[in-house]
Amino acid sequence: MNRYSKALMGTYGQPQRVLARGEGCYVWDDEGNRYLDLLAGIAVNALGHANPALVQAVSSQLTTLGHTSNFFTTELSVKLAEEVLRISGAPAGSKVFFCNSGAEAVEAAIKVTRRTGRQRIVALEGAFHGRTMGALALTHKQAYREPFEPLTPGVTHVPFGDVGALAAAVDNTVAAVFIEPIQGEGGVRPLPPGYLAAARRITRDAGALLVLDEIQTGIGRTGTWLAHQRPEIGSEDPDDVPPDLVTLAKGLGGGLPIGAVVAFGEHVAGLLGAGQHGTTFGGNPVSSAAGLATIGEIDCTGLLQHVRELGEQWAADLAAVDHPRLGGVRGLGLLLAIQLTQPVAADVAKAALDAGFIVNAVAPDAVRLAPPLVLSKEQADTFTLALPGLLDTATKAAEEK
Numbered sequence: 001m002n003r004y005s006k007a008l009m010g011t012y013g014q015p016q017r018v019l020a021r022g023e024g025c026y027v028w029d030d031e032g033n034r035y036l037d038l039l040a041g042i043a044v045n046a047l048g049h050a051n052p053a054l055v056q057a058v059s060s061q062l063t064t065l066g067h068t069s070n071f072f073t074t075e076l077s078v079k080l081a082e083e084v085l086r087i088s089g090a091p092a093g094s095k096v097f098f099c100n101s102g103a104e105a106v107e108a109a110i111k112v113t114r115r116t117g118r119q120r121i122v123a124l125e126g127a128f129h130g131r132t133m134g135a136l137a138l139t140h141k142q143a144y145r146e147p148f149e150p151l152t153p154g155v156t157h158v159p160f161g162d163v164g165a166l167a168a169a170v171d172n173t174v175a176a177v178f179i180e181p182i183q184g185e186g187g188v189r190p191l192p193p194g195y196l197a198a199a200r201r202i203t204r205d206a207g208a209l210l211v212l213d214e215i216q217t218g219i220g221r222t223g224t225w226l227a228h229q230r231p232e233i234g235s236e237d238p239d240d241v242p243p244d245l246v247t248l249a250k251g252l253g254g255g256l257p258i259g260a261v262v263a264f265g266e267h268v269a270g271l272l273g274a275g276q277h278g279t280t281f282g283g284n285p286v287s288s289a290a291g292l293a294t295i296g297e298i299d300c301t302g303l304l305q306h307v308r309e310l311g312e313q314w315a316a317d318l319a320a321v322d323h324p325r326l327g328g329v330r331g332l333g334l335l336l337a338i339q340l341t342q343p344v345a346a347d348v349a350k351a352a353l354d355a356g357f358i359v360n361a362v363a364p365d366a367v368r369l370a371p372p373l374v375l376s377k378e379q380a381d382t383f384t385l386a387l388p389g390l391l392d393t394a395t396k397a398a399e400e401k
């Protein structure tokens with residue numbers, strides 16, 4: 001820890017533990033303590049740690065061909081693009097751009113929207129779209145933005161979940177509306193039912209693009225490939241809410257860095273032309289192999305159904321825990337937040353870590369759960385059983401401050 005603070009910038013504060021290895025849903029620290037990982041590197045390790053199929057795909061690719069530059073392509077990169085289009089349910093003429101992270105996917109999407117000839121972008125209060133200068137302009141949190149102003153101009157934030165406010169803000173000068181189907185960093189806040197369908201109508205009427213940021217919610221996290229494919233979030237009729245662009249990252253590589261922008265339909269896919277965007281590592285063979293292995297494993301082990309069933313059961317079990325600090329459970333699939341009746345989430349996360357569970361205080365009064373999609377019911381139950389004790393410990397710790 002001492003060496004960490006001497007060698008690394010203080011952007012993340014002091015790390016909580018030094019982790020040494022992982023297997024399945026567990027990680028171990030450098031002192032040999034085991035933790036049930038209910039955060040999965042923030043919704044990244046979809047298949048858990050050291051998944052044999054992922055390890056095999058990545059290592060054998062690295063021994064074959066590790067990097068090419070984008071003067072060339074590989075079979076893997078094309079195949080992953082085809083798979084991403086398939087799981088997105090994208091219509092004919094749709095195309096993918098690969099990059100290396102969530103923020104890069106958002107940056108690429110912003111550049112696509114500029115090619116409409118319009119410059120204004122509407123995002124939601126509470127939104128998180130990344131930390132690079134363009135993405136940061138869409139991110140709402142003042143503490144993240146203020147030290148770096150001026151940011152990319154032309155961004156308006158509208159109140160979360162308010163259809164009227166969105167309709168009022170979107171006219172024919174707006175290039176795009178960016179929306180997370182469930183706000184992740186904003187506290188695991190699902191949009192009210194019908195909001196996305198309304199946003200689709202409003203953007204279509206104004207000739208603006210609808211961009212869904214599924215970086216946290218995509219790749220099976222909510223029990224469908226993309227969260228907007230769930231009727232609770234999108235629409236009963238999957239054809240009702242076809243977005244124009246979707247950004248992906250986090251879970252896509254199962255732990256290796258890769259991001260993607262999916263452009264739905266020819267009219268969007270053609271907006272960025274030759275020479276108008278690029279990145280050295282985007283879609284490299286190793287990350288593409290990881291993406292293919294991740295999608296392949298989710299498919300062949302039936303993980304989408306598992307996530308739907310376990311997510312629903314776990315949310316109900318957690319909500320049924322009887323404790324005065326517990327205010328409810330929100331979210332969908334395996335992206336959940338435990339709502340607390342007092343701002344003691346940081347104390348709960350600390351008590352959980354000391355008891356062998358990795359969770360995250362996503363808001364002062366909310367604890368986020370975003371475990372590997374392979375989490376078992378038995379593993380989930382160990383946390384549910386421990387929760388009352390963790391809430392007691394956290395309450396005591398908060399009172400002693």
Ligand SMILES: *Cc1c(COP(=O)(O)O)cnc(C)c1O
Binds near residue numbers: 102215
């Ligand atoms: C994490 C996240 C990002 C940023 O991704 P990075 O890989 O950290 O740059 C953007 N949007 C959403 C919704 C996210 O959850």
